[in-house]
Amino acid sequence: MESDALEDDEMSSLIAFHLNQSGPTEFVFRVLTTSPKIQALLFCFFLFLYILILCGNTAIIWAVYTHTSLHTPMYFFLSNLSFLEICYTTTVVPLMLSNIFGAQRPIPLAGCAAQMFLFCALGGTDCFLLAVMAYDRYVAICHPLHYTLIMTRKRCIQLVGASLGLASCLNLQLTALIFTLPFCGHRLEINHFLCDVPPVLRLACGDTRLHQAVLFVVGILVLTIPFVLISISYIFIANSILRIRSAEGRRRAFSTCSSHLSVVLLQYGCCTLVYMCPRSSEDEDRQLALIYTFVTPLLNPLIYTLRNKDVKEALKKSMTCKIACETP
Template sequence: MKSDSLENDEMSSPNTFCLNQSGPTEFVFRGFTTSPKIQALLFCFFLLLYIMILCGNTAIIWAVYTHTSLHTPMYFFLSSLSFLEICYTTTVVPLMLSNIFGAQRPIPLAGCAAQMFLFCTLGGTDCFLLAVMAYDRYVAICHPLHYTLTMTQKRCIQLTVASLGLAFYLDLQLTALIFTLPFCGHRLEINHFLCDAPPVLRLACGNTRVHQAVLFVVGILVLTLPFVLISISYIFIANTILRIRSAEGRRRAFSTCSSHLSVVLLQYGCCTLVYMRPRSSTSEDEDRQLALVYTFVTPLLNPLIYALRNKDVKDALKKSMSCKAASETP
């Protein structure tokens, strides 16, 4: 009788039910709207933003590659950042555009895991690289005589690879942990436009306390720690700039940092609101709106901020366009 009672309790347990049934084979994304006219407008709008992101970041890479005056550590990191932005948005936008008309094309479990891993890895590398760029500005402004010895080409490549490697390791562990969870159902609807960690965790029918804790720790390592390092770098940078006697010297020193600082505030502000807030104070719609900002707005503003606020990049782009126009003139 006792064994029969235990068997009945196991059958009535929701977690046991989820484990016993076959795992989910696919996910679908919830559409933005059901109105065909608004769907068409959203498709054209997001497609235009995506094309602008590709063109803007490609222009930065091309300008840095073709102009020897930009073959410096700062612009090497800038071109690396632009390349990351292209890859970052490409992991999300094509699939998002294909689903925007509400057809609910499914993505298999493995595809969802792959998208989450690539999205989080590239985003994490982006955050680490912004910290590396802050360190580069710190050495350039606070220790200018040692700059060429410290920021060698080999060191720049090592820092970039280390940023990618650290993000790869952290997000591989996170993704693998999340997709060991049981999911109830055969076709699960995600209230998002991508397979991100928070909305996928909401679909799990098992206990997610450990997974939420791991997500929070990864968020601290990827967001909080680099932001603290960036803040420390800028404290030293501000102290050095304030000691420069000439107003022109202070203006030039600050201009090399203002673009980077603008990108940092935008990137870390949005990501912190999504990944570091308590789950009880978040809503799925708010997360999706904030995700649109760091998926579209930040990658679009990065090249615009650097092109408009950086004289060297602006001049290089002007020379590239003038040379191309001259070559096309008969």
């Protein structure tokens, strides 16, 4: 009897050990702070930024949709970029806000994988779409007579679809590869506010050299190659602008590119530091993630509306029409 009891205890210990070494069923995010006052301030601050992001990008989509003067390829791409920014931020912020008070609500393994895939796929689509917008500006400035023949409605839709499809395909493979790794424990704490690739890789028990290499290759395909194409486009654009004789013509040509170039530098700069420099610390990753999760989607509509005369005029007309309609 005693031997049977000992065997049962040993079996239980082996089962418990096996379960402790198997993959986790859930993750939790590390709290930003334990001070209730600071938590309340952070919640209100990030909620305010999220509302601004939603309102600003929705206003651009609405202006492009309701004004026929903006039914051009450039503004078609801009409205799609704004829609991506809304989806991109929404995959992160609601869950972040729900965890900001330190409750550490768990997210299951499948939920973490889904958030990682959506966040990376939408971010990758953003990068590809910025390259498409640079190509659009190149055709408009360097080949203005053939612009309507090249940038047809069908081709614009195909370019947006290709951007989304390529980014989704690359990041689906990356996410699937990452979540084949062994994780030790059932409840792991991520030192981040989202299931991003670098912090999840740090929690793996196995060898991650292959996964780091795949991440680097995906980073080259999503970040480096599009940025090189954007740079080449702007070299040709700058050459064409310098050939314009009138100062007003040069100013107008440059104004259509300066907004896009500002967004490119902000988006690619932050993402390159996170995904192409794996030696950065966890705190640096979180700080940079805050920039491309909140600052970039917030600045995009501001940059394009403040520096784009057509969008500003469309928004002013919409507001004036709404006020006139509401006035008895």
